[in-house]
Amino acid sequence: MISAHPKHIAIIMDGNGRWAKARHLPRLAGHNAGAKAVERTLKAARKYGIAFITLYAFSSENWSRPQEEIDGLMKLLSKTLQDYTKTAAKENIRLWVSGEREPLPPALLTQIDEAIAATAQNTGLTVNLALNYGARQEITHAINAAIAAGEKDISPDTLRRYFYHPDLPDPELIIRTSGEERLSNFLLWQAAYSEFYFTPVLWPDFDETEFEKALAAYQNRSRRFGGI
Numbered sequence: 001m002i003s004a005h006p007k008h009i010a011i012i013m014d015g016n017g018r019w020a021k022a023r024h025l026p027r028l029a030g031h032n033a034g035a036k037a038v039e040r041t042l043k044a045a046r047k048y049g050i051a052f053i054t055l056y057a058f059s060s061e062n063w064s065r066p067q068e069e070i071d072g073l074m075k076l077l078s079k080t081l082q083d084y085t086k087t088a089a090k091e092n093i094r095l096w097v098s099g100e101r102e103p104l105p106p107a108l109l110t111q112i113d114e115a116i117a118a119t120a121q122n123t124g125l126t127v128n129l130a131l132n133y134g135a136r137q138e139i140t141h142a143i144n145a146a147i148a149a150g151e152k153d154i155s156p157d158t159l160r161r162y163f164y165h166p167d168l169p170d171p172e173l174i175i176r177t178s179g180e181e182r183l184s185n186f187l188l189w190q191a192a193y194s195e196f197y198f199t200p201v202l203w204p205d206f207d208e209t210e211f212e213k214a215l216a217a218y219q220n221r222s223r224r225f226g227g228i
């Protein structure tokens, strides 16, 4: 059965550190190269008419990295956001963010809020940045919010209404680069029926060709959703 292109692709962008290490460069050089791969990937996603793309930019667990790397990543995110705001306006891209605000730097939060507001009316690709994101945190956040709202007898559909973005469709395809084959607390709920695509390619080397390979692999999968 040939499936249409996925509506939502989620990506675990892994391998920046190993890419840098192989070149005797600091880890941040790997993240910088990773930001360029993000740009290429978003271009490819637009070309193929993908509606939503979620990028795992910083996990709730990434705070355990050395402070220098955390600071560098926050700076890079801020710079990328700044550069990308112009592209977003031109290319009709909408920015969403999934994750907890605390303890992200206040200046970055302001910048994010402005970018979200500035792109809210755009109708092209939605780029959902998973930032300070953890799936267990998202699920427990939703349970607490549902209880606070007075919900009784919570069903899966009720809970979904309290996720960071209730209107974000489940990803049909989840890509992880760098040869690791695990979810690492990413979209645990939403991944119930996702197809997984793992590639040994390190994130900074990911490009349109690799994106096309992932799409082709997806199209060869037979999705049955528990049926036959």
Ligand code: FPP
Pocket: 013, 014, 015, 016, 017, 018, 019, 031, 032, 034, 035, 038, 055, 056, 057, 058, 059, 062, 076, 077, 080, 129, 178, 203
């Ligand atoms: C994983 O590689 C990557 C990250 C924790 C950060 C992802 C960030 C970027 C791709 C940079 C910019 C992002 C955006 C959205 C502009 P790793 O450091 O865990 O690599 P390793 O496993 O080889 O050490």
